[in-house]
Amino acid sequence: MHNVWLIARREYLERIRAKSFIVMTILIPMLMTTLILGAALLSSRNGSMNHIAVVTTDPQFATDLGTELSTSAKARPSIDVHALTEPAILNQLDAQVKDKDGKLDGYLVVTPAAAGAARPTFKWEPKIKSDVIGRARIADAIRAALTRERLTHTGMSSTEVDAMFDPVELGAVAAGGPSANESAVAFGSAYGMFFLMYFVILFYGMNVARSIIEEKTSRVFEVLLATIRPEEMLAGKVIGVGAVGLTQVGIWIGVAVALIQFQLIGHDVHVLPTLTQTFFFIVFFLLGYLLYSSIAAALGAMTNSEQELQQMNIFLMLPLIACSVVIFSIVTNPESMTAKVFSFIPLCTPLIMYTRIVVGHPSLFAVTLSVVDLVAMIAAVLWVASRIYRVGILMYGKKPNLPEIMRWLKYS
Amino acid sequence: MPIVELHNIRKVYGSKIAVEGLTLTIEPGTMFGLLGPNGSGKTTSIRMMIGMTMPDSGAVSLFGKPFERQSLHRVGYLPEERGLYKKMKVLEQLVFLGRLHGLDERTARTRSMAWCERMEIADVVNKKTEELSKGMQQKIQFIAALLHEPDLIIMDEPFSGLDPVNATLLQDTLVDLRREGKAILFSTHRMDQVEKLCDSIALISRSKLLLSGSMREVKSQYPRNHVRMVFQGSDAFLQHPCIESYKNYAGHAEIVLKKESAAQSVLAAAVTGGTSVSLFEVMEPTLEEIFIENVRASFGDAEAGGKVDA
Known part of the structure; x- marks a missing residue:
């Protein structure tokens, strides 16, 4: 664990200190705001x-x-x-x-x-x-x-x-059921989660893969692998590079919340998610992010250049797209068979299980099981990635076979 | 207790045999030269010693115990393909690598500073690595391999790309470390360095061990039939019937005799012929000659030309 922490710490500090990080942190929200305001302005003029x-x-x-x-x-x-x-x-x-x-x-x-x-x-x-x-x-x-x-x-x-x-108001439903406001928040937070994950994975997941490719080309790994295991190195990279992405998104969200808090922008944020929802949002967001970053790490371990990596991009996006298709039916019917099945497919768990928790009532056992499921999947992906990695760098292009992989296990 | 013991190691990549039947032992306080032409399996052997790859069969022992990752904290490794984080500052890089080897931050920092002084690069510790010359980067990597005071130091081509001043600095450091009882394994193509520094050698070619043992043992297998001569005047004595072959570089001759005992008669012939001899040394073949001879034999003479580079 100590080694993982050292690798992650180095990766995090080096990236946070880089000028590009500071520039991006300031520039992206500015560009976004300009774009949204500009578009709104134009469309109001050009009715x-x-x-x-x-x-x-x-x-x-x-x-x-x-x-x-x-x-x-x-x-x-x-x-x-x-x-x-x-x-x-x-x-x-x-x-x-x-x-x-x-x-x-x-x-x-x-x-x-x-x-x-x-x-x-x-x-x-x-x-x-x-x-x-x-x-x-x-x-x-x-x-x-x-x-x-x-x-x-x-x-x-x-x-x-x-x-x-006059428009019709649908007031409170049956006693004990969610109010109109609550279900709107549920729907909103499920969707917010979806877009946040999609965005973060698209922008930062690939950074993990890129950093691994970088290490391969600079040959630093040879010194590192003389003391630490490939899986420690990969885990460190996933955590370190991942934390950079979270820091950046965290800064943006923090600024946005502060702006809303001081009434500088937007007045229609009336209802905040409950404490349980916030808790599960953070848990599932972090686990989902970890899982997808680990997959990105595996992709980075498999490829030798950015170009090859680009082609692999679709493997990260496909499960997210699948989730976006089923999420409608799950919001309307959170206890359906589709919902249950999808909430246990690790790649979909973060989004679907979270949505189910917000709009439905999955049992505590199911939720725990899905979290265990996710953690196991993350470990498995990292394990496989580290094998691919070791073979990829030491074997000069030769693909590993099963007996070889089994032999490496002996010493690890 | 030997520091490294390899017993009958074999490693195959697909259809290519990288190392076969390699057995060798490195004792503490020795400098061990791992020699061989390019692609002979040196780097693979080293990687198997430190657990980066596993042998397909055979046994690796470090410090008297079967290989375990714990032992790696007692090993310092300088790989052939150098790699450092380019954007990192020198001192931070060293501290990071030292901590990966199990040092705490403060020890890593003090030792890094001390080593940088010793290696004469103390003035660049706060520069980014990419701003430094190649030789300096190599010194940094050299330091990184030694920070945690390893008992086994493995260096793949440690002196390549260094100017004579720096190469001597590194050599002297390694000699000091041997005196402290560390075992040092280095692989190189520079036979003169091996001849000067190493106590023991192993010669690998085409994945197989050709020679191994202490320098004295290896050399004693060869007859003392080599003569180095510095002379002035006639070189007619070189036609002496006891001379197998010779190279004459204008007053500096390297002679191979047909038998050891012929040396005196060659010297007598030269003196009688009126040549003034200022140096006449009878010796074993140089390591370079042994290397070339063995590697040639392993490839078969026809193939040897292109593949051997000592």
């Missing part, structure tokens, strides 16, 4: 529904349409209302819509139905033909406006109609 024209005989309908659109858009679009009686108007609008620099985003022609009670017909001519979202919004708004109109016709007051159109 596709800022200015439309409605050709109708019914000005009230146009106003209602505006009200409906403003509930789904950020700002109430400005609406020009034209009477259908002017025949030249259609050509004029057409020209405006087709003008690239024009301000008009589209126009709607409402043709009243022949019979009084039937629906009018609509024709929507947008500036951007591919804007399917805008199209759907117009359709929704029209339907709502029509409903509103009909309801008013039957004699309901506008306040009554408004009350009917």
Whole structure:
């Protein structure tokens, strides 16, 4: 253990002190923030529904349409209302819509139905033909406006109609069950865990592999292996390089929490996860990270260059992608067979078992078993990786066979 | 109690036999030369001594006990392919390597400083390793192998790439360590160094042990039929019937005699012929000659040309 600690400590200190670490720690959040803010800013400016024209005989309908659109858009679009009686108007609008620099985003022609009670017909001519979202919004708004109109016709007051159109709140479910807020948090934290792991593995797991390849090329290993075992060296690297990633993510999360705490950004973080959830989040996140880093270490031990490593990347990503596919069905049904099976596949355990703990009620035995399962898997992966490593560096390209591997065990 | 005992070691990589039937013993307080042409199995033998690879058959004993990893704290190893962490500062690197060998931080630091003084690199201890010359890096690695005061010191080509001043510094250090009772094993191609430094040798070629034993034993197997001569004047005496072959480098001749007893008559012939002789030394063949002869024989003469480099 002492050797593992020494290796890990060296790896950690050397990396933390490197200038690139400091630069990355500051630069990445800055880039991310700029990107997100920039994108938000651009999309708010470039709304596709800022200015439309409605050709109708019914000005009230146009106003209602505006009200409906403003509930789904950020700002109430400005609406020009034209009477259908002017025949030249259609050509004029057409020209405006087709003008690239024009301000008009589209126009709607409402043709009243022949019979009084039937629906009018609509024709929507947008500036951007591919804007399917805008199209759907117009359709929704029209339907709502029509409903509103009909309801008013039957004699309901506008306040009554408004009350009917209010969104529905689903209050507390059965007593003892999770509240709406809690399940939202559960879902959110499961998803947060998923993205955090995906991100961290993608960015830092590969660092473990790279550091092992580096050691191979610099030939330092030969001195090290004269005193320590390959598995101690690999374990040290996984822990050391891994800790660097955790430190960086930790700094980012810490800063984000501080910002939220002081109300500098975001106001919609109302509910915090419970203590149990936080505990299991940390346990499963660390174990998952360890497992994936160990696999990355094995990949690094197998390959001799970064290029070869890139091709192996997919082996790290596949299990995560599989998890992202089943996670939906598990959130809705945490005690299903799929959920149970997946929570015991070590590569999926961290994500799936955590989700089950948050949304369902797995037995303590199952949770313990899955943790034991994970730890055993990590040890096994490291063990195999260290064998591959020893063979890889000393045998100059020859692949190991089983009897050889068995022989090495004797001395270890 | 011998420090290292290899008994009938065999190691095969796939279809290539790396080492076969190797048996050797290294006693404390000796300097042992492991010799052999490139690719003869020296490095593999060393790796088996320190448990980096396991022999397929045969037994390895260190310090009188069958190999166990505990023993490795008493072994210092300088591998042939040097490797240090390039970005690390010299002192930190030494402390790190010392601690891996079981020293505590403070001892590692004091000893590193002391060794750096002794190796005349105390002024660079706070520089990054990559900023140093190759020779300096080699000294650092040399120190790293000795920090934990090992009883067995294994050095693969310790003097390669060093200038004469530094090579002498390292040699003297090794001689001092032998005097303290340490066993030193080194492998090299430089026969003159082996001849000067080693008490015992083993010669490996094509995975097999050709010769082993103390330097005296090995040499006594060969007749004292070599003559080194420095002379002025006529070289007509070189045509003497008792001379098997000779090399004449303008006044400096190396002569191989047909039999040991012929030396005096060759000297007499030279003096009678009016040659002024300033040096006439009768001796055994040099280690280099023994090396080349044995390795040639192991390859078969036809193959030897390209493969032997002593």
